[in-house]
Amino acid sequence: MSSSLPQNEQALENRVKPKRKSAIATFFSNLSRSWTGLIGFIIIMTLIVISLIGQWITPFDPYFAEFSKKLLPPMTEGHLLGTDQLGRDIFSRIILGARVSVIIGLATALIAGLIGTIIGIIAGFFRGWIDIILMRIVDVTLSFPFILLVLVINAIIGAGLRNIIISLAVGGWVIFARVIRSEVLALREKEFITACIATGVSRFEILIKHIVPNLFTPIIILASLQIGTYIIAEASISFLGFGVAPPTPAWGNMLNEGKDYIFSSWWLITFPGLAIVITALGVNLFGDWLRDTLDPELKGE
Amino acid sequence: MEAKTLLEIKNLKKYFEISQGMFKEKINVRAVDDISFSVREGETFALVGESGCGKSTTGRTILRLTDPTDGQIVFKGKNIEKLPYNQMRALRNRMQMVFQDPYASLNPKKTIRQILMEPLRVHNKFPREERLEKINNMLKIVGLSEEHLDRYPHEFSGGQRQRIGIARAVILQPDFIIADEPVSALDVSVQSQVINLMLDLQEEFGLTYLFISHDLSVIEHMTDRVAVMYLGKIVEVADTEELFANPRHPYTQALISAVPISHPDEEKERIILTGDVPSPANPPSGCSFHTRCPFAMDICRKVEPVSKEFSNGHKANCHLYTDSENKEEKEYAINHS
Numbered sequence: 001m002s003s004s005l006p007q008n009e010q011a012l013e014n015r016v017k018p019k020r021k022s023a024i025a026t027f028f029s030n031l032s033r034s035w036t037g038l039i040g041f042i043i044i045m046t047l048i049v050i051s052l053i054g055q056w057i058t059p060f061d062p063y064f065a066e067f068s069k070k071l072l073p074p075m076t077e078g079h080l081l082g083t084d085q086l087g088r089d090i091f092s093r094i095i096l097g098a099r100v101s102v103i104i105g106l107a108t109a110l111i112a113g114l115i116g117t118i119i120g121i122i123a124g125f126f127r128g129w130i131d132i133i134l135m136r137i138v139d140v141t142l143s144f145p146f147i148l149l150v151l152v153i154n155a156i157i158g159a160g161l162r163n164i165i166i167s168l169a170v171g172g173w174v175i176f177a178r179v180i181r182s183e184v185l186a187l188r189e190k191e192f193i194t195a196c197i198a199t200g201v202s203r204f205e206i207l208i209k210h211i212v213p214n215l216f217t218p219i220i221i222l223a224s225l226q227i228g229t230y231i232i233a234e235a236s237i238s239f240l241g242f243g244v245a246p247p248t249p250a251w252g253n254m255l256n257e258g259k260d261y262i263f264s265s266w267w268l269i270t271f272p273g274l275a276i277v278i279t280a281l282g283v284n285l286f287g288d289w290l291r292d293t294l295d296p297e298l299k300g301e
Numbered sequence: 302m303e304a305k306t307l308l309e310i311k312n313l314k315k316y317f318e319i320s321q322g323m324f325k326e327k328i329n330v331r332a333v334d335d336i337s338f339s340v341r342e343g344e345t346f347a348l349v350g351e352s353g354c355g356k357s358t359t360g361r362t363i364l365r366l367t368d369p370t371d372g373q374i375v376f377k378g379k380n381i382e383k384l385p386y387n388q389m390r391a392l393r394n395r396m397q398m399v400f401q402d403p404y405a406s407l408n409p410k411k412t413i414r415q416i417l418m419e420p421l422r423v424h425n426k427f428p429r430e431e432r433l434e435k436i437n438n439m440l441k442i443v444g445l446s447e448e449h450l451d452r453y454p455h456e457f458s459g460g461q462r463q464r465i466g467i468a469r470a471v472i473l474q475p476d477f478i479i480a481d482e483p484v485s486a487l488d489v490s491v492q493s494q495v496i497n498l499m500l501d502l503q504e505e506f507g508l509t510y511l512f513i514s515h516d517l518s519v520i521e522h523m524t525d526r527v528a529v530m531y532l533g534k535i536v537e538v539a540d541t542e543e544l545f546a547n548p549r550h551p552y553t554q555a556l557i558s559a560v561p562i563s564h565p566d567e568e569k570e571r572i573i574l575t576g577d578v579p580s581p582a583n584p585p586s587g588c589s590f591h592t593r594c595p596f597a598m599d600i601c602r603k604v605e606p607v608s609k610e611f612s613n614g615h616k617a618n619c620h621l622y623t624d625s626e627n628k629e630e631k632e633y634a635i636n637h638s
Contacts, residue, residue, distance in 0.1 A: 190405060191400055191401075191402060191405035191406040192405060192406050192407055192408040192409075194361075194366055194400070194406075195398070195400055195406045195407070195466075195469075196408075196419075197366055198364055198366060198393065198397065198398040199393065199397070199419060199420045199423060199469070200390045200391070200393030200394060200420070200423050200424060201390075201419065201423050202387070202390065202423075203386065205423075210408055210411075213410045214408075214409075214410055
């Protein structure tokens with residue numbers, strides 16, 4: 001039998017390889033079939049590239065204020081989208097502002113997702129009093145409007161990029177906890193988990209090896225949808241004067257600074273606003289596509 | 302001839318509590334209500350009954366996949382009904398289960414290699430280097446090959462998956478396997494394949510089966526003894542041949558009369574039961590079958606029948622056969638049925 005092994009392995013290789021496309025190829029062939037998903041993906045990739053190389057591609061110094069050139073309308077003197085009340089180039093500031101949005105969206109989703117997932121797993125797997133306590137905390141947190149809660153936390157711990165991520169994560173983990181808990185509850189009743197118990201797998205291994213791997217799909221879907229919420233929330237908070245400190249360009253505080261000129265110089269708030277809309281749209285389109293692709297059961301929800 | 306008893310169930314009960322709301326009393330659903338039977342080494346013991354009669358719950362309770370409400374489970378002379386999870390774990394390499402739905406009982410995210418390796422790893426069976434070879438052997442026995450090792454469950458058909466499920470149960474070389482309707486989710490053409498595989502494995506490894514099914518023709522084909530369940534209770538136990546030749550309990554008679562005949566010329570009287578199965582949350586008084594029994598008498602509504610032994614382990618719980626004062630009434634009931 002051992003002599004025939006290499007041959008069989010060869011056969012295995014030949015038979016399996018053409019059948020199974022690589023994960024990346026599958027991803028793109030799925031993506032190309034949905035134009036909404038493709039648009040979302042392009043927007044996200046553009047945003048990420050801009051936030052990575054933004055400081056080298058800005059046509060003007062986004063911090064440089066030149067009062068003689070303030071409030072120039074778009075397409076004048078080389079300023080593609082005009083200048084703001086201090087004479088800074090809006091296009092350059094939008095490009096640099098993308099970084100704040102991307103950092104906040106990703107970092108918050110990571111932190112909130114991690115905390116929420118761990119708490120959701122604990123609540124769903126162990127049930128009992130710990131589930132009751134954790135879920136009441138979630139209920140209380142959910143009973144506050146998200147923005148209000150984030151504002152209050154932000155007002156307590158102070159402004160700044162780090163603090164805004166912290167306050168968004170404190171407000172945002174509950175949704176992850178809720179969803180992951182219900183996923184875990186559904187999974188533990190599945191027959192393959194019962195089969196694990198019958199096999200004699202320890203409870204810890206059932207959790208780590210059988211339940212957690214089945215949670216990746218809902219976590220990715222939820223995170224991709226939540227990123228859009230976080231970006232909008234950050235813009236709202238910056239608009240209200242909390243959040244990212246003024247000299248740093250962020251789309252939210254650009255809106256805030258420009259709102260006084262809304263009737264005289266519309267371009268001050270129109271373009272950062274458009275940036276926010278397009279970003280949120282892109283993230284949501286991509287998130288929706290991801291959900292439909294990874295979890296066909298959820299389609300249409 | 303009398304083989305050793307492998308598993309003994311004494312007065313096993315499993316009640317599920319259903320909450321009716323905060324201030325209302327909880328309702329007990331008697332899924333398994335005071336059943337006793339024993340399984341001998343090397344035999345195939347069948348539990349048969351219509352859906353909802355508690356046969357699957359019985360199987361799951363024996364393997365402690367749910368905790369029994371009351372009663373004893375004696376496996377190889379050891380009481381296991383109260384063992385904590387981790388002690389029970391050590392025993393699980395001696396008793397395994399084949400599940401009903403092969404589409405749900407395999408983790409979709411694991412390859413066949415991982416699925417079959419897990420029991421060996423958990424119970425530290427065989428030296429590490431030999432495990433893959435054992436898996437390959439087992440795959441061959443169930444009619445798959447090592448080409449399938451790195452595939453995922455969704456790449457297989459229902460029959461193949463069920464054979465993987467059987468391989469997972471058998472690879473630990475247990476003494477006892479509970480098969481919970483292992484073929485009812487499969488096409489008829491595949492059913493016989495899986496059943497014959499199970500019979501081959503029994504011969505090869507000396508397995509004892511507790512075979513749970515509602516399919517009487519399957520049971521007639523492959524089991525040695527049968528217990529008929531109705532509404533959480535065992536109403537009749539007998540050797541398979543004896544049961545099919547000479548059913549005593551009216552429920553068993555009705556069940557057997559419902560098996561499709563194999564030839565159109567064959568004459569057979571069909572007993573048709575009227576009414577529905579009563580709810581196990583609110584079982585009838587006396588004999589639980591009296592609401593549908595064609596021979597029901599007064600005593601059936603009041604007193605629960607006790608087990609009566611006929612011959613060679615053939616037992617039935619029915620007032621028709623117990624000695625009591627209203628003998629004439631019984632004879633009347635039998636004669637005028």
